[in-house]
Amino acid sequence: NAGVTQTPKFRILKIGQSMTLQCAQDMNHNYMYWYRQDPGMGLKLIYYSVGAGITDKGEVPNGYNVSRSTTEDFPLRLELAAPSQTSVYFCASSYGTSQETQYFGPGTRLLVL
Amino acid sequence: AQSVSQHNHHVILSEAASLELGCNYSYGGTVNLFWYVQYPGQHLQLLLKYFSGDPLVKGIKGFEAEFIKSKFSFNLRKPSVQWSDTAEYFCALGAGNNRKLIWGLGTSLAVNP
Numbered sequence: 537n538a539g540v541t542q543t544p545k546f547r548i549l550k551i552g553q554s555m556t557l558q559c560a561q562d563m564n565h566n567y568m569y570w571y572r573q574d575p576g577m578g579l580k581l582i583y584y585s586v587g588a589g590i591t592d593k594g595e596v597p598n599g600y601n602v603s604r605s606t607t608e609d610f611p612l613r614l615e616l617a618a619p620s621q622t623s624v625y626f627c628a629s630s631y632g633t634s635q636e637t638q639y640f641g642p643g644t645r646l647l648v649l
Numbered sequence: 650a651q652s653v654s655q656h657n658h659h660v661i662l663s664e665a666a667s668l669e670l671g672c673n674y675s676y677g678g679t680v681n682l683f684w685y686v687q688y689p690g691q692h693l694q695l696l697l698k699y700f701s702g703d704p705l706v707k708g709i710k711g712f713e714a715e716f717i718k719s720k721f722s723f724n725l726r727k728p729s730v731q732w733s734d735t736a737e738y739f740c741a742l743g744a745g746n747n748r749k750l751i752w753g754l755g756t757s758l759a760v761n762p
Contacts, residue, residue, distance in 0.1 A: 540692075576658065578739065578754035579693075586748065594749060626693065634750045635681045635743030640693040 537562050540641035542627050548647045549617040557612040557644050559627030567630045568610040569638065570594075570602065572623040579626070584634070585610055617648045651676045651744045655753035662730050663761050670725040670756050672714075672740035681743035682723040683750070684714055688736045696738070699723065710734070732762045 543558045561568065570582040571594075581594030585604040599621060601613040610629075614621060624645050628638040656671040674680065684696040697708025704716040714725045723740060740753040 576754065579752040581749055581752075584749065592748075628693075633743075634748055637695045637698070638685075638693075638750070642692045 539563065540627055540629055540639050542625075542641035542644050544644060545642065546645045546647075548649060549614075550649060551617060551619065553617050554613070554615050555617070555646075557614070557625055557627075557646075559610045559612065559641060560608050561610075561627075561629040561639070562608065563629060563631070563639065564607060565629035565631050565639070566607070567632065567634060567636075568604065569628045569630075569634070570600070570610070570612045571626045571628065572596065573626060573643075574623050582612065582625075614646075619648050622646060622648045651742060651747065651751050653740055653742045653751050653753040655738075655740050655756050657756045658754065659757045659759075661759045661761065664732055665729050666760075668725070668727040668730045668734070668758070670738055670740075670758070672723045672725065672753060674721050674723065674740075674742045674744075674751075676721075676742065676744040678745045680745075682714075682716060683741040683743070684708065684712070684723075684725050685739045685741060686736050687739070687755075688733075693739070696725070730758075730760050732760050734758060735760045 540561045569584045571579045580596045583602040585591045627641040630636045630638045652675040654673045682699045686696045687693045699706045699716045742751040
């Protein structure tokens with residue numbers, strides 16, 4: 537199993553550009569999550585999904601959108617990138633609820649200039 | 650409101666020193682507690698978790714944590730650290746039926762050889 541995969545690993549965006557961060561898992565997990573990690577700020581939940589077709593907002597959803605058309609994929613869309621979105625983005629998944637072990641991807645480092 | 654507090658933001662130890670990282674939470678009901686670790690250049694992974702039963706939980710690489718309900722604490726310990734324990738450590742709270750984990754801000758541990 538590849539586990540949780542994320543692409544790209546690193547990206548530089550100009551202010552106002554848009555992009556999609558890809559996330560896929562091959563563990564047949566129901567729950568998937570998008571976090572951002574900023575230095576000294578821990579992990580902040582952006583969006584999560586409890587299954588295909590069902591998504592919900594986390595703590596910091598503004599400026600982001602998600603979709604979950606399949607169990608495997610959970611892309612994160614950034615519209616009109618801003619410098620405040622410079623961060624490391626982690627995708628994670630768990631079989632059941634968030635209170636089961638979450639498996640994380642390797643992260644996407646995003647720089648918005 | 651549910652919250653997690655990690656008291657030590659940065660810890661520096663020499664090899665063979667003992668480690669204790671503090672984690673306190675705020676929630677009056679049933680809890681599940683987690684410690685995740687992020688080694689340099691790697692993605693987050695579960696170190697150990699408490700769901701119920703024995704309040705002393707043992708995890709990977711010789712780590713353990715003790716759930717003390719009366720103190721709302723879940724401190725992480727290791728009797729003798731190694732250089733390879735250099736990492737960032739996150740405490741997380743699963744509170745009741747909350748679909749989302751509550752994350753601490755993390756503790757950065759540096760172990761000098």
